[in-house]
Amino acid sequence: MLRLLTAGESHGPALIAILEGLPAGLEITQADIDKELQRRRRGHGRGARMAIESDRVRIVSGVRHGKTLGSPVTLMIENRDHQNWLGIMDPELPGEGKEIRRPRPGHADLAGGMKYNHRDFRNVLERSSARETAARVSAGAICRKFLGMFGIRIYSQVVSIGEVVSPTRGQKLTPELHRRADASPVRCPDEQASARMVEAVDRAGKEGESLGGSFEVAADNVPPGLGSYVQFDRRLDSRLAAALMGVPAIKAVEIGEGIEAAAQPGSFVHDQIRYSAADGIFREQNTAGGIEGGVSNGEQVVMRAYMKPIPTLYRPLTSVDIESWQEEKADIERSDTCAVPAASVVGEAVISLVLANELLIKLGGDSVDEVIGNYRNYEGYLKKVWKWKRTLY
Numbered sequence: 334m335l336r337l338l339t340a341g342e343s344h345g346p347a348l349i350a351i352l353e354g355l356p357a358g359l360e361i362t363q364a365d366i367d368k369e370l371q372r373r374r375r376g377h378g379r380g381a382r383m384a385i386e387s388d389r390v391r392i393v394s395g396v397r398h399g400k401t402l403g404s405p406v407t408l409m410i411e412n413r414d415h416q417n418w419l420g421i422m423d424p425e426l427p428g429e430g431k432e433i434r435r436p437r438p439g440h441a442d443l444a445g446g447m448k449y450n451h452r453d454f455r456n457v458l459e460r461s462s463a464r465e466t467a468a469r470v471s472a473g474a475i476c477r478k479f480l481g482m483f484g485i486r487i488y489s490q491v492v493s494i495g496e497v498v499s500p501t502r503g504q505k506l507t508p509e510l511h512r513r514a515d516a517s518p519v520r521c522p523d524e525q526a527s528a529r530m531v532e533a534v535d536r537a538g539k540e541g542e543s544l545g546g547s548f549e550v551a552a553d554n555v556p557p558g559l560g561s562y563v564q565f566d567r568r569l570d571s572r573l574a575a576a577l578m579g580v581p582a583i584k585a586v587e588i589g590e591g592i593e594a595a596a597q598p599g600s601f602v603h604d605q606i607r608y609s610a611a612d613g614i615f616r617e618q619n620t621a622g623g624i625e626g627g628v629s630n631g632e633q634v635v636m637r638a639y640m641k642p643i644p645t646l647y648r649p650l651t652s653v654d655i656e657s658w659q660e661e662k663a664d665i666e667r668s669d670t671c672a673v674p675a676a677s678v679v680g681e682a683v684i685s686l687v688l689a690n691e692l693l694i695k696l697g698g699d700s701v702d703e704v705i706g707n708y709r710n711y712e713g714y715l716k717k718v719w720k721w722k723r724t725l726y
C-alpha cells in the first residue's frame with residue numbers, strides 16, 4: 334500500500350523522500366516532521382556534521398492546507414554542508430579533492446566500488462552514508478502521525494552502549510520511559526547507566542575508537558491481526574526485522590525476547606492465554622513481543638536492534654591504497670563516535686512505516702475518514718466476537 338523511495342547524496346544539495354499510498358485528509362505540518370529530524374540529530378557521540386545540519390523539511394508535494402491529498406508526498410531536506418562541497422559534488426563539472434582511495438573497513442566502500450566500478454570510493458560513500466536515514470525519518474514522521482490517529486504510539490530506548498547495559502533493558506516501554514530516554518544525552522532512561530554511557534563514548538572518542546550498542550523499539554495499541562501467516566513474506570515479524578536490518582550498521586534484530594527464548598524451556602517462554610470478564614483475553618507476559626505466527630496479537634509489539642561500532646575510525650585500521658596497491662591506513666571521513674541514540678530514532682521511523690503500511694493493508698481506505706470507519710468496524714467485530722475489551726480507536 335505504502336511505497337517509499339529516497340534519494341540524495343550525503344553532501345549533495347538535498348535528500349528527498351517520496352511517500353505514496355497515504356490516505357487523503359491526514360493532518361501534517363512541517364513542525365511534525367522537523368520534530369523527529371531534530372530527535373535524530375541529537376545524541377552524545379555525534380560528529381561535527383550534525384552541528385552544521387539544521388535538518389528542516391520542505392514539503393514539496395502531496396500536502397495542501399495542512400492535509401494530505403492522497404497524491405505522493407515529496408519531502409526535501411537540504412544539506413547545508415553542500416555549500417562547502419559545491420565543486421566536489423558538481424553534477425557536470427569535474428572537481429578535485431576529497432577522493433577516497435583507501436577503502437574504510439566496515440563501510441560499503443570496497444564492496445560498493447567493486448560492484449559499480451568506482452575507483453574513487455566517494456562515489457560509494459555519498460549514498461551509502463547514514464545521512465540518508467534523515468529521509469526515512471521524515472517519511473516515518475508522517476506515518477507516526479497517521480498511526481497516532483488510531484492510538485498507536487511508538488517508543489524506544491537505548492539499552493546498551495559498548496559494555497554498559499541499562500537496567501531498563503527488557504522493561505516494558507512506557508510513555509514515561511520514552512520521555513526519560515528523550516531527556517538523556519544517549520537516550521537511555523536510567524540516569525546512572527546514561528552517565529556511564531556518556532563516559533564510555535568520551536573515552537572511545539579520545540582513543541580514536543568508536544562504539545556500538547543496542548536499543549529497543551515498541552509499538553503500543555497495535556490491533557491484533559496485522560501481518561499474516563499465510564505467506565512467508567507477509568509475516569509482520571519478517572517485515573519489521575527487515576526494516577530494522579535496513580538501518581545502516583544494524584547487524585541483529587530480536588522480536589520480543591527472541592535470543593533468550595532460544596535457551597529457555599517452552600513452558601517459560603510462551604505467553605499463556607488468560608481470560609477475565611473485566612479484561613477479556615489477556616497475557617501476563619509478552620516474551621513473543623506481540624507477534625505470533627507473523628500476526629500481531631494485540632500485545633505491545635517489541636523489538637531489539639543491535640548496532641555495530643561506527644566503522645570510520647580516527648585511528649584507522651589497515652586498508653589498501655588502490656593506486657599503489659600498498660597496505661596503508663584507511664581514509665578518514667568526518668564521523669560520529671557513537672550513533673546508537675540516533676539509530677534508535679531511525680528505528681522508530683522505520684517501524685512506523687511498516688506498521689502504517691500494515692494498518693492500511695488490513696483496513697483499506699483512500700481517505701482518513703474511510704480508514705477510521707473501517708477501523709471502527711473492525712473494532713466492533715473484535716468486541717462482539719472476541720470479547721475484546723480494549724478500545725482501539
Ligand SMILES: Cc1cc2nc3c(=O)[nH]c(=O)nc-3n(C[C@H](O)[C@H](O)[C@H](O)COP(=O)(O)O)c2cc1C
Nearest residue numbers: 440441461463581582643644645668669672675676
Ligand atoms: C544514525 C546513524 C549514523 C551513522 N553515522 C556514522 C558516521 O558518522 N560514521 C560512520 O563511519 N558510520 C556511521 N554510521 C554507520 C554506517 O552508515 C554503516 O556502518 C555503513 O554504511 C556500512 O553499512 P553496514 O554497517 O550496514 O554494513 C551511522 C549509522 C547510523 C544509523
